[in-house]
Amino acid sequence: MPPTRPGAYALSTRGLTKRFPGVLALDRVDFGVRPGEVHALIGENGAGKSTLIKVLTGVYAPDEGEVLRGGGPVSFGTPLAAQRAGISTIYQEVNLVPLMSVARNLFLGREPRGRLGLIDFGRMHRDGERLLSDYGVRADVRRRLGELGVGAQQMVALARAVSVDARVVVMDEPTSSLEPREVETLFGVIRRLRDRGVAVVYVSHRLDELYAVCDTVTVLRDGRTVHTGPLEGLERLRLVSLMLGREIGEVRAEGTTKFGGDHEAASAEPVLHAEGLSVPHQLHGVSFTVRPGEVVGLGGLLGSGRTETVKAVAGAVPRSAGRVTVAGAPVRTGSPGAAIRAGVSLLPEDRKSEGIVPGLSVRENIALAVLPRLSRAGLVSEARIDSLVRTFMERLRIKASSPHQKAGELSGGNQQKVLLARWLAAEPRVLLLDEPTRGIDVGAKAEVQKLVDELAAEGLGVLLISSDLEELIEGSDRVVVLRDGAVVDELTGDDVTEDRLMEAIAGAAEEEPHSEAPAETPAAVPMGDSAPGSAREGAPHG
Amino acid sequence: MSAANTRHRGAGSQEAAGSQEGAGPAGRAPRNRTADRAGPAGPGSGGIRAERLSALAQQHGALVALLLTVLIASLSFDSFAGAGNLENIAVSSAFLAIVALGMTFVIVSGGIDLSVGSVFALGGVLAAWGSRYGPVVALLLALSVCGTIGLINGLLIARARLAPFIVTLAAMLGARGLMLNITEEGTSTFLLAKDSVFAELGRGKLLGVGIPVWITLVLFVLGGLLLRRTRFGQHVYAVGGNEDAASLMGASVTRTKVSVYVLSGLLAGLAGALNAAWLASGVTILGQGMELEAISAVVIGGTLLSGGMGYVSGSLAGVLLLKVIQNVINQIGSLDSAYQQVVSGAFLIVVVVVQTWLGRRRKARLTSPG
Structure with missing residues (x-):
């Protein structure tokens, strides 16, 4: 093309x-x-x-x-x-020196110099002001860059980029x-x-x-x-379908995922109730519920606020407004510990940086989150840990040479299962899964999907994020659709289809x-x- | 021997410490806070004023504390403000100040140099040994060896990307070992000839002020210009503030880092040589713990230990403050010398707490939703 x-x-x-x-x-x-x-x-x-x-x-x-x-x-x-x-790049995080003044940042490495080769600050400040006002930015160039808002910092980065003849x-x-x-x-x-x-x-x-x-x-x-x-x-809809690789109107009669049918959950009281969750710049009043035994999908494009939503529920991101209640009891904001005690477990998107400790053994990785619960007067019973770890390794079919193998040596799928085991050992009521099958091979993917199904069948409330539309559609009983940090649609029953989901993601209705x-x-x-x-x-x- | 001893003499001066806490950086804090509330959303004038104040507190806190300490000390002790005593403070500060000048560059660039104490001692011994061939040989020998140690430090840190702490710790051990080897385990001391020209560098006077003091002042003026007004200085700030950004903006991170360690080595060696000239001998036990003293002075002077921000003038004030406190404690005389270190430690904590607090306020102001 x-x-x-x-x-x-x-x-x-x-x-x-x-x-x-x-x-x-x-x-x-x-x-x-x-x-x-x-x-x-x-x-x-x-x-x-x-x-x-x-x-x-x-x-x-x-x-x-x-x-x-x-x-x-x-x-x-x-x-x-x-x-x-x-060729200049403007990054998400501004790549300048926050402790130096705006003018110094603009001219670093090409400062105007006067007598004796010393920097002429008067000229530098004048030039800097002119440069910024050229782009409609008004800022005191003598101030430290870090004192400006992120937006203004980005303008400074842009002005610098262009003034070095990008x-x-x-x-x-x-x-x-x-x-x-x-x-x-x-x-x-x-x-x-x-x-x-x-x-x-x-x-x-x-x-x-x-x-x-x-x-x-x-x-x-x-x-x-x-x-x-x-x-x-x-x-717009065409754009979304191109990104997701799904043709509009193409719905497969039979999926390839290992998810079973819908769960009977409609009647029960919600175990997780999120109301008006807000995080500055990221979430604007997101509300939803999850009932025991139900898998609720969170749909939306990258950057629509899916990850931020689960993090706000799990206390990993402090929310500026909104309430989270688990089985009727409110959960304090900004404390992962409180969320865990309330029965919320989050399987994070980034296994490597937020989950697995690769140098520790499988056993230690699993026991990490439950140590406080297993210990008595500060002492941990080795025997109890052993039996717990054995149970989960069998239950989740974790393939490791022994509980003492280093977690970093396992395959991606088995690492994911170790993480799941860690959070299941905490006996949660609600499980938040952020891209649980990304980057793991097909076989492990099917096993993880089957496991999620089983867990829901046992009465756990599950919130599932997946960029794999098929996984989301087949795994979820309901799908809450996010766009730009707000809930734009909720698909239930027969509406849980790829077509409907893509329309909701693209915002076709309003377009x-x-x-x-x-x-x-x-x-x-x-x-x-x-x-x-x-x-x-x-x-x-x- | 006085330079070697002043560090461990003296006793505690509660007045001095109290005045710093009351009227130093911490004393300005409440004003900052009210200004912050007035303009949290952005470029309000209140926000700028608070920012300027906190920057001023950071830059000149040590100077304010120094002036107050001097004022109180001269009111409390008749002997303090005497010419002889002030001269004594100035000369004994000079050597530490030169070391702290190099340390300022290193810390602003985001590094640390633990080797300066040993390098200081090595420089002194080499200069004392070399002085028999004249003052030029004495200085060149000290500067070339110490500069080389700095170069090795810099290359290992900037090129091999090893941690500055470890590299300079090794250099600290190495330099002291080298020095002990030269002096046969410290048993032989090199004395300067009675009327050698080299000794004049340490003992001589110009307009009634010791030559080491003049040299120190000149070095600080040059150092200030180098750090604030040249491209090299800007690169030092940039590398310490955000290394990745600095390299993307065209600063040579490697060259900048190597340069600051060479500078630090050179200045430590020079300080050692001047000290030997002053003492008329290369004393092997000198310089132990000097690196920590220099770091304390730099941090008290408002330089961020994490790099990216700092002032040469602040380091000078920091050194003088430490030395004045030592002197005051000597004046009291009745207190145990160990208190001197307690007071210095307390100062350091106050400064770091205030710095951290100011930094957090700034951050909170920036991220508060507007």
Whole structure:
């Protein structure tokens, strides 16, 4: 699918392939962005977006294929080399020095110098102010960067990037921690960059934003380019189906997952009741219930607030508003310990960093969370741990040479089971599963799915997050759909189908047909009502 | 021998400690807090004022504490403000101050240098031995060997990416071992010739002030310019503040890191040489624990131990504060010398608590929903 607009690419790739042990992260990707174009790069987790960005900006070297800058092949050894070639990256977390002043950050490494080679701060501050006001940012350049809001910091990063003569700016989810007002300012800056002929690669999960600011879109899935073309006229539902790899209207009669039928839970009182959960910038009043013996799915795209929701319930993220009650008893916010005692267990998304302790044995990993409960007067009975560990290893069919094998030596699926065992040993009433089958092989996946089914059948309330639509549909009795940190739909009974889910995720019900220019449609602008219009009108000068 | 002994003399000065806690950085805290409440949402003028105040408290807290301590001490002890006593404080501060200057660069860059005490002693012994061939040889010998130790430290830390703590700990042991080897387990002491030119560097006076004091002042002016007003200095701050960002912004992290350790080694060696000139001999037992004293002075002077922020002037104030406290405790005379370290320790804790507290306030203000 060749891009439609003519003109030479500012930055492009040809047949780019990147392998990691056991994974083909990029598979012959062709991608290109032109001067004066804002190009959206989208895809679900594991689609290869971050790998592509890292290759483009010199963090990784490609295994095959090449990166072309201004028509000629280039290879950057380091991010600095990429930057010298005119490619700047704006990261999610601002990559500047917070303890130094704004002006020092803007000019680090190229400070204006006066007599004796000493830095001329007067000139530096004047130049800095001019540079920022060029992009409609007003800030005291003498202040420490860290004192500014994240949005303003990002503008400073942008201003720096462009002032070092960046011809290509790569932005990796720049709005994830911005206020709506700051998002508008950022969009103003992006449009100004575009008008000056800078090529912008824009990564975001927020579809509204894409329609508001991007001209072109490339969709990646499983390391391949599945679509490239103008965003104008591309339906939202189509975009979602491209990302998820499901055709609209394609529903399989029979699934491939190991989930059984629905559970009888409708009658029971909810065991978990979440009401109006809010986390600044991430969740805006999320409410739902889970009954004993029920599997409730949390649907939505990456960045829609699924992980934040389960973390807010489990106390791993402090909530700014909202209540969580388990079996009628309120659970205090911001304390994982309190949540565990109340009977809430969370199987986190990132096994490596938030779950498994690879250097400890299987036995120790399982016993970790229950030590307080198993100990008497501070002493732990070894025999009780042994019997507990034996029970769970048999029950979950954990394949390890012995309970004393190091957890880090196990396969991904068995590590996941060890984690499950750890949380089940805490005897929870509610189990929160964040992507429980990601990155584990097919056989283990089926076993974990079967296990979840069994646990629900025994009366546990389960909240399931999965990017695998099929898993979500077949595993869940109900699906609560999130978009931009809010519940937008709940699918029950016969409505729990892939089609309905995709529609809900894309927000098809509210969507206007995008026949006219989408970037100019007020409906496509995120959140704001009045402010966006004026900001956009101010943009196309210079 | 006085320089070697002052560190362990003296007793506790409650007045001094009390005045710091009352009127130093901690004393300004309540004002910050009210200003914070006034403008939590962002660039309100109250927020800026609070920010400036906390920055001022961080930069000049040690100076304020120093001035108060001096004021109280001169009111309490007639002997304190005498020219002889002040001169004594100034000269004995000079050597530690030069070491602390190098340490400031290292700590601002996010590192630590534990080797300076041993390097100081080694520099003194080498200079004393070399002084028989003239002052140039004495200084060059001390500076080249100590600079090389700094270079090795820097390369191991920046290139081999080893932890500064471990590398400089090893250098500390190594340098002291080398020094003991030269002096045959410390049994032989190199004395300076009675009227050698080199001895003038330590003993001589200019306008009534000892030459080591002048050298120290010049080094601090140069050091201040280097840290605040040159690209190298900006890179030191950037590397200490956010190493990844610094390298992405084009700062050479490796070169910056190597440079600060070389600088630290050179300055420690120079301080040792000057000290030997002053004492007219290379004394082998010097410099033990000096690295910790230097780190304390730097931190009391408002430099963040985690790097990215710090002031040369603060380190000088920190050194003087420590030395004045020692001196005051000597004046009291009746108290056990161990109290001097208790007071120094208490100062350090107060400073670190205030620093941490200011840092947290700042963070809380930034992340509070506006």
